[in-house]
């Protein structure tokens with residue numbers, strides 16, 4: 001589901017098309033890439049790796065750039081027929097301003113003792129207990145993490161991924177039962193372009209990071225992908241199915257657009 005075209009029916013390509021993209025709930029930065037800007041000659045600043053999203057626009061009259069704080073990236077709006085060279089030139093021209101804006105953003109939030117982690121939209125605190133047994137587990141509003149400090153981040157990630165899988169499977173199971181369908185498999189991964197996906201063979205994929213979002217957001221993504229098991233397109237019939245499965249469509253899309261990018265900056 002692409003933010004701008006989600007209400008447009010997407011033609012289903014032939015089944016023998018190898019490069020056919022899975023249908024799914026796209027993250028809001030499908031076209032990001034890292035552009036490496038070398039430091040100007042004699043400058044003290046090191047080379048910068050600047051995340052750039054190329055945004056084609058049929059209406060734009062000229063190339064423009066802005067910094068998207070949520071995604072922590074530069075958005076280059078490209079009019080028809082504008083080449084990437086023009087975009088890169090504009091980026092170089094405003095490099096100082098761009099670097100300053102990116103530097104001012106909130107840092108990536110690492111998993112650390114005492115740090116807050118959202119679980120289904122509710123804040124939990126990471127509690128490191130080297131003497132505890134088991135990798136990581138819930139204790140009230142704490143996520144208790146056992147073992148050495150070096151493994152804490154990995155253990156919190158594994159814990160959240162397992163929680164995501166458990167919760168996604170329950171939601172997918174409920175929605176699939178209502179439609180009388182069954183996915184071939186359900187995968188939970190650290191996806192970077194889609195919150196959820198449905199492959200032509202019926203395999204569903206989800207980002208584990210959805211477990212940090214409120215439950216109704218995950219519910220919508222699960223309903224969206226399960227509905228693709230009946231309609232592998234974004235036709236009106238597809239959206240009717242989605243809305244029959246979940247009341248959270250509009251709110252969840254808005255939430256993912258506003259808060260989703262921050263989920264990618266955690267861990």
Ligand SMILES: [Zn+2]
Pocket residue numbers: 001023024025224228233234
């Ligand atoms: Zn979709």
